[in-house]
Amino acid sequence: EPEVTQTPSHQVTQMGQEVILRCVPISNHLYFYWYRQILGQKVEFLVSFYNNEISEKSEIFDDQFSVERPDGSNFTLKIRSTKLEDSAMYFCASRILGLAEQETQYFGPGTRLLVL
Amino acid sequence: DAKTTQPTSMDCAEGRAANLPCNHSTISGNEYVYWYRQIHSQGPQYIIHGLKNNETNEMASLIITEDRKSSTLILPHATLRDTAVYYCIVRVDKIIFGKGTRLHILP
Numbered sequence: 001e002p003e004v005t006q007t008p009s010h011q012v013t014q015m016g017q018e019v020i021l022r023c024v025p026i027s028n029h030l031y032f033y034w035y036r037q038i039l040g041q042k043v044e045f046l047v048s049f050y051n052n053e054i055s056e057k058s059e060i061f062d063d064q065f066s067v068e069r070p071d072g073s074n075f076t077l078k079i080r081s082t083k084l085e086d087s088a089m090y091f092c093a094s095r096i097l098g099l100a101e102q103e104t105q106y107f108g109p110g111t112r113l114l115v116l
Numbered sequence: 117d118a119k120t121t122q123p124t125s126m127d128c129a130e131g132r133a134a135n136l137p138c139n140h141s142t143i144s145g146n147e148y149v150y151w152y153r154q155i156h157s158q159g160p161q162y163i164i165h166g167l168k169n170n171e172t173n174e175m176a177s178l179i180i181t182e183d184r185k186s187s188t189l190i191l192p193h194a195t196l197r198d199t200a201v202y203y204c205i206v207r208v209d210k211i212i213f214g215k216g217t218r219l220h221i222l223p
C-alpha cells in the first residue's frame with residue numbers, strides 16, 4: 001500500500017541553524033501539508049500546498065518557514081533559523097484532489113526535531 | 117467550521133467492542149465524518165469515513181445517525197494495539213485536531 005515517507009526520522013540542531021525536513025508524498029497525490037506536534041500537545045496545521053504554491057497557512061507558519069516541491073516527488077519544509085520552541089514532531093500529509101470521497105489525508109511517520 | 121465533541125477518555129476490555137461517540141451537530145450537508153487515530157507519537161492514521169450511510173472496513177465500523185448530528189466509531193474486537201487517541205473530524209482539507217478520545221484497552 002502506498003504511504004507517505006519522511007526523512008530524517010530524528011534531527012538534532014543548534015538554535016539558529018537551518019533545517020530542511022523532507023517528505024515523499026503518495027505518488028498520485030496533488031495536495032500536500034505540514035503539521036507539527038509539540039510534545040504533549042495537539043497536532044497543529046502549519047501549511048497546505050497545491051499546484052506549486054501555498055494554499056493556506058497558519059499563524060505558526062511565519063517568515064522563518066518555507067515549503068518547496070523541488071522535483072516531482074519531494075516536498076520539503078525549511079526552517080531558516082531554528083528556535084528552541086521549534087522542537088516538535090513534524091508530520092507531512094498528502095491527499096489526492098478530486099471528489100469528496102478522495103479527500104482523505106494520509107500522514108507520514110514524522111520527523112522529531114530537537115533544537116538545542 | 118463544524119465542530120466535534122468527544123469524551124476525553126474511555127476504557128474498553130481487550131476483545132470487547134469499543135464504541136467511541138462523537139457529536140457534530142453543526143455538520144453541513146456535504147461534509148463527511150472522518151475518523152483518525154494517533155498511536156503514541158506516530159503519525160495520525162486514517163481509519164474510516166462516511167457521509168450518511170453506515171460504513172465498514174477492515175479496521176472499524178462507522179455508524180452515523182439519521183440526522184447526521186452524531187456518529188459512533190466501533191472497533192469490533194479491541195486489542196492492546198488499539199490503545200490510541202481517536203479523532204472525529206468533519207473538515208479534511210485542513211484538519212483541525214481537537215483533543216480526541218484517549219482509548220485505553222484493558223488486558
